[in-house]
Amino acid sequence: MTMAFADKSLTCRECGNAFVWTAGEQEDKSLTCRECGNAFVWTAGEQEFYQQKGLLHEPQRCPDCRKKAKAERAAARAANMHDVICSNCGKPAQVPFEPRTDRPVYCSECFEARRSAPPPAAAPPA
Ligand SMILES: [Zn+2]
Numbered sequence: 086m087t088m089a090f091a092d093k094s095l096t097c098r099e100c101g102n103a104f105v106w107t108a109g110e111q112e113d114k115s116l117t118c119r120e121c122g123n124a125f126v127w128t129a130g131e132q133e134f135y136q137q138k139g140l141l142h143e144p145q146r147c148p149d150c151r152k153k154a155k156a157e158r159a160a161a162r163a164a165n166m167h168d169v170i171c172s173n174c175g176k177p178a179q180v181p182f183e184p185r186t187d188r189p190v191y192c193s194e195c196f197e198a199r200r201s202a203p204p205p206a207a208a209p210p211a
């Protein structure tokens with residue numbers, strides 16, 4: 086696959102030096118997954134995407150393992166969710182932390198509403 090890339094001036098995130106990412110560097114690249122050891126192709130299109138994101142490092146994992154890692158993170162987050170009853174509106178909600186009994190918990194809507202609202206002038210006695 087040949088794609089038309091132009092030379093690009095980039096700035097190193099690490100040292101701040103300017104460098105040129107030449108058009109010829111965006112070629113499909115064979116990499117080895119750190120996770121499963123399988124070879125995978127880092128396509129020129131993906132390299133372009135990485136560059137746009139400001140990521141200058143090669144991917145360490147094959148797309149499959151990246152997908153798996155993403156799913157695992159999502160699952161871990163989901164497993165960490167706790168069912169609560171919103172202290173404000175009484176609706177069932179989920180929070181990503183262990184709720185404390187001495188602290189009010191809010192559903193996402195009430196949490197957002199409270200965060201954007203100015204704090205009350207006087208705090209109620211504990
Ligand atoms: Zn892999």
Ligand SMILES: [Zn+2]
Nearest residue numbers: 171174192195
């Ligand atoms: Zn609520």
